[in-house]
Amino acid sequence: MGILCLDDKKKENTPLEALGSMEAIDSTVAGSDEQAILRNMAGLRAQLARVTGNIELASDLLHDAVVTALQKLRAGEISDPTHLDGYVYRVALNHFRNYRRKDKSRLETSEDTPEPSDETESRVVTDVEVGQWSRLVKQVLQEVRLVRDRQLLVRFYLQEESKEDLCRAFGLSELHFNRVIHRARDRFRELLQQRGLSKSDFLSIVAILLLAAGV
Amino acid sequence: MCESHVDATQIDAEQVISRYLAGRLPATESEAFERYVSEHPEIRDEIERTLKFREGLAQLRERGELSALLREPASRRWLPYAAAASVVLATLAGVLWLQPRTTAPAVLFLSSSDLAAHHPGVAAILGSYVLARTRGSAAVTDVKLPGAGAIELKILPSDISPDGGYRVALTRLDNRGGTAQIDTGPAGADGYVTIYVDGAQLARGDYEVSLIPLSPGHTRGDADRFVIRVQ
Numbered sequence: 001m002g003i004l005c006l007d008d009k010k011k012e013n014t015p016l017e018a019l020g021s022m023e024a025i026d027s028t029v030a031g032s033d034e035q036a037i038l039r040n041m042a043g044l045r046a047q048l049a050r051v052t053g054n055i056e057l058a059s060d061l062l063h064d065a066v067v068t069a070l071q072k073l074r075a076g077e078i079s080d081p082t083h084l085d086g087y088v089y090r091v092a093l094n095h096f097r098n099y100r101r102k103d104k105s106r107l108e109t110s111e112d113t114p115e116p117s118d119e120t121e122s123r124v125v126t127d128v129e130v131g132q133w134s135r136l137v138k139q140v141l142q143e144v145r146l147v148r149d150r151q152l153l154v155r156f157y158l159q160e161e162s163k164e165d166l167c168r169a170f171g172l173s174e175l176h177f178n179r180v181i182h183r184a185r186d187r188f189r190e191l192l193q194q195r196g197l198s199k200s201d202f203l204s205i206v207a208i209l210l211l212a213a214g215v
Numbered sequence: 216m217c218e219s220h221v222d223a224t225q226i227d228a229e230q231v232i233s234r235y236l237a238g239r240l241p242a243t244e245s246e247a248f249e250r251y252v253s254e255h256p257e258i259r260d261e262i263e264r265t266l267k268f269r270e271g272l273a274q275l276r277e278r279g280e281l282s283a284l285l286r287e288p289a290s291r292r293w294l295p296y297a298a299a300a301s302v303v304l305a306t307l308a309g310v311l312w313l314q315p316r317t318t319a320p321a322v323l324f325l326s327s328s329d330l331a332a333h334h335p336g337v338a339a340i341l342g343s344y345v346l347a348r349t350r351g352s353a354a355v356t357d358v359k360l361p362g363a364g365a366i367e368l369k370i371l372p373s374d375i376s377p378d379g380g381y382r383v384a385l386t387r388l389d390n391r392g393g394t395a396q397i398d399t400g401p402a403g404a405d406g407y408v409t410i411y412v413d414g415a416q417l418a419r420g421d422y423e424v425s426l427i428p429l430s431p432g433h434t435r436g437d438a439d440r441f442v443i444r445v446q
Contacts, residue, residue: 043266086253137271158272160237
């Protein structure tokens, strides 16, 4: 898996000299359990795949976040190594936001998320863990008694309508809205925990990254 | 968004997360949020759950399963239609029930004072006509168009209603108008059932005046029928 540097300016500013080569870091991280890192950011990776339309690019962006974090660590810009995982997530989120901003107009004008158009993208939908999420989400929706509340969840989470707009559209109080969202969220958390899909093991990420950085 | 502000909103992290993910946070607040997230693993867990939930929904939509989950169960799907139908029926029944009471007073009145109360200035009785089945009587009673006044109709029942009341209906015969009707009390001391017609509601033409006792056992076939020709 190659390193994807999206911003040439950023690449120029990378303190490669202090780190050795990017390839060296890349191979070090790749030699570690990168799958574990990706697994702990699976939700973000799935959404990166959506906004970029490419699961490989999403993985590359996460990998780039890892490398960037290691560079920062070696450059002394991250004072507390235990925050390394957080820094990785921060960089990855930043990638997501940047792509999201580019993609926003497309998402806003398209009612449906585009269907996977090639073999690479189709891997998103065949991901085993993603399949488990959808089953759990389906269970959560089925347990919500009122169809109106199911529609509320879909419009809030999937269509990203604001709380204010939804309360107005459904004639709901803020209290009722919060109750619906929190119950669904708590139930989803419970189901994830029951199937061992919940807690992200960020400590293991830190260990992997520190090992890769030689710290 | 400063750090303290993010801390304050932690109790409602879902709201901040959803706004961030939807791109509704300003750039400076987004950067502050990302910084905050980097130092708070519990928020990262929350974000991951939110993203997994969203991805799960997206998967359901792509597999065509979502729309079915957002519909009423089949067993209950008829309920709104049944409710709507019952409302329509109830409304129709109400209209039919109220029609005699709401349309009749506009044309027919039990007394000249009732008519005056509804139409001030129309109290003048411009004509009085007797409708009775008597040997040799004309089949059609000519009535002079009263204009802004009223006419009095004195109808002689052929059948005395033991319970007292009658229903009087006025129907235009050329199908260019509806029917007005009114329920009256018993016949007067003179044996006639007297009603008053707002002349302003009449037009030139033939009308049928029918009278039927309100007591049980009487049908429309038992009605006394008369024709008046307004001219």
